[in-house]
Amino acid sequence: LAKITQPISMDSYEGQEVNITCSHNNIATNDYITWYQQFPSQGPRFIIQGYKTKVTNEVASLFIPADRKSSTLSLPRVSLSDTAVYYCLVDPSTGANNLFFGTGTRLTVIP
């Protein structure tokens, strides 16, 4: 399994762009990178998934360098409602597709 490292916590002011970087040095060829968001008292929610380069959806962007040993989740213009824990996962694309969550990054958005 790829070892995942991400910051324990981050603070940001409303309206700023937030970038959360995750390292996954021993990512395998078949692995995808997936990010989830979890609010208190709720289950994790899928945000975005990518394999390489850049992926963008209505919620976030995901930047993955060529070596794929890290990835950066970018949240544009955060609001107070983006305060949550963000999990970076490496997700095998074939075979056993069980997800193992790390400690995540607790993002606090400050007014």
Next chain:
Amino acid sequence: DAGVIQSPRHEVTEMGQEVTLRCKPISGHNSLFWYRQTMMRGLELLIYFNNNVPIDDSGMPEDRFSAKMPNASFSTLKIQPSEPRDSAVYFCASSPREGYTFGSGTRLTVV
């Protein structure tokens, strides 16, 4: 789409009692997962099913825990007998492939 439905939302029981948690996955999703979340240990994968068949139960803490999936639309996680250290939020998730969908969880308190 009602999403993944878990019941009950909250369960308080006495030590030694049997507890049964229920999950209805999203129709058409062929994978189902049971997770447990605590402050100390974060999100832990307990067991997952593909096409109603248990694939990996290595995360089940001990023989007191058992899970079944009798059909594609229903799964149970049973704890017998329950102990205070089983107190946690238990999440069920289902997936076709990309983007696992989690339920709202069952908060279990064993006193």
